[in-house]
Amino acid sequence: MTERLNDPVRRDTDTECGVVLLDRDVREIHRARDWMKSFWHDRIDRRQLDDACLVISELVTNALRHGLGDVVVGTSATEDDGVRVAVTDWSEDRPRMVTANGLQIGGVGLKVVDHVSTTWGIAPFPGGKTVWAIIDAPRQPSEAAAR
Amino acid sequence: MVDGWSVEPLSGSGHRVVVTGEFDLALEEMFVVAVAQLLDDGAPRVQLDLHGVEFIDSSGVRALLRLRVHHPGRVTVSRASDAVRRVLDIAGVTTGDVHEGWIR
Numbered sequence: 001m002t003e004r005l006n007d008p009v010r011r012d013t014d015t016e017c018g019v020v021l022l023d024r025d026v027r028e029i030h031r032a033r034d035w036m037k038s039f040w041h042d043r044i045d046r047r048q049l050d051d052a053c054l055v056i057s058e059l060v061t062n063a064l065r066h067g068l069g070d071v072v073v074g075t076s077a078t079e080d081d082g083v084r085v086a087v088t089d090w091s092e093d094r095p096r097m098v099t100a101n102g103l104q105i106g107g108v109g110l111k112v113v114d115h116v117s118t119t120w121g122i123a124p125f126p127g128g129k130t131v132w133a134i135i136d137a138p139r140q141p142s143e144a145a146a147r
Numbered sequence: 148m149v150d151g152w153s154v155e156p157l158s159g160s161g162h163r164v165v166v167t168g169e170f171d172l173a174l175e176e177m178f179v180v181a182v183a184q185l186l187d188d189g190a191p192r193v194q195l196d197l198h199g200v201e202f203i204d205s206s207g208v209r210a211l212l213r214l215r216v217h218h219p220g221r222v223t224v225s226r227a228s229d230a231v232r233r234v235l236d237i238a239g240v241t242t243g244d245v246h247e248g249w250i251r
Contacts, residue, residue, distance in 0.1 A: 026173040030150070033169070033202070050230065057204040061172050108238050109205040115237045 017076035024064060024071065032060045032073050036085075039075060044083060044137065051116045051135045052083045058109035059087035059131050067091040069128070081137040082118065090128040148201060150174055154185065161192035167199035170207030179210050186218050193218075198226035208238040215249060224250045 018039050022028040033053040040049050056073065063071045069090030076084045096107040113120055113133055120133035150168030157163045162185050166178070185193055195211065197203075214222045227235060227250065235250065 026171075029171050030169055030173060053202070054204060054234070057171055057202075061204065061206055064172065108208065111239070112205050112234065112237050 017074065019072060019074045022060065022071040022073060024069075026064060028071070029057055029060045029064070032056050035073070036075060040083065044081070048083060048135055048137055052085055054116055055113050055120075055133050055135060056085050056087070058113050059085065059133070062095050062109055062131070063087050063089040066093065066095065078134060078136075083135045083137075084132060085135070086130050086132040088128060088130040092124060092127065092129060094122060094124075094129070095131060148199060152178060152181070157192070157194055161190050161194065163194045163196050165196045165199060167201075169202040170197075170200050170210070171202070171204050172206040175206045175210045179213050182214055182222070183217065186221055190221075192221045192223070195222065195224045196226050197224060197231055198228065200228065200231050203231045203234050205234075205238055208235060208240060211235075212240055222249075 018035075020032070020035050022032060033056060036053050036056050037049065040052065044052075052075070056075075060071060060073065067089030072088040074086045074088075078084055095110055116135065117133035118136040120131070123130040123132060148168045150170070150173065152164050152166045155163045155165065164182055164185070170178075182193055182195070193214075195214075200207070211222075211224055240250075
């Protein structure tokens, strides 16, 4: 189930998940963040939402810079109030990140994703891949909200 | 706030570039080219004022790094918010830079 960003936000309130299809245009990165904000507005911790927007920004950027074809963004709630985000594109090439010992060049975006998310991964499929990440709810929401 | 930047003369010499809005891939290339042009035109130094930046990701960080690498000692970053500073820290660009005066 996909939709264009200029359509109303689609939200399944029972399962708390949403999907949006992006054009291959750098301005869509900003719009993907706005979509995340409108989707989760007032439903999750502010810091958690900021982090989810940062992760979405990095993953969509990677999909536009290094991926191919349409970019599909999805988000959903996990069982313990975490936010899962996923970005799919039609390139089978794996993204790279800078490792702690600096063995690989490039991929600062994934370094940010790795730092901000609780866990992340790559789910390849024939003809493409989905890169996903989970941003947990803060253990003490009131403290985080006061930041 | 509109994503973009404005250029002001800096007291003494050089320019202050005030960045506003959200700093991502959509801004990176245009911004690097514009600031590099100021330096190529003879500005002795450029101060990048980030206090109006509401969001930055690794593309914005990369823009700052590209300018620093290609114009060593002539580009400084100032007034980054805590949120912006956090991303700079995560990207690893602030380590040691505070003491060198690159980021204030």
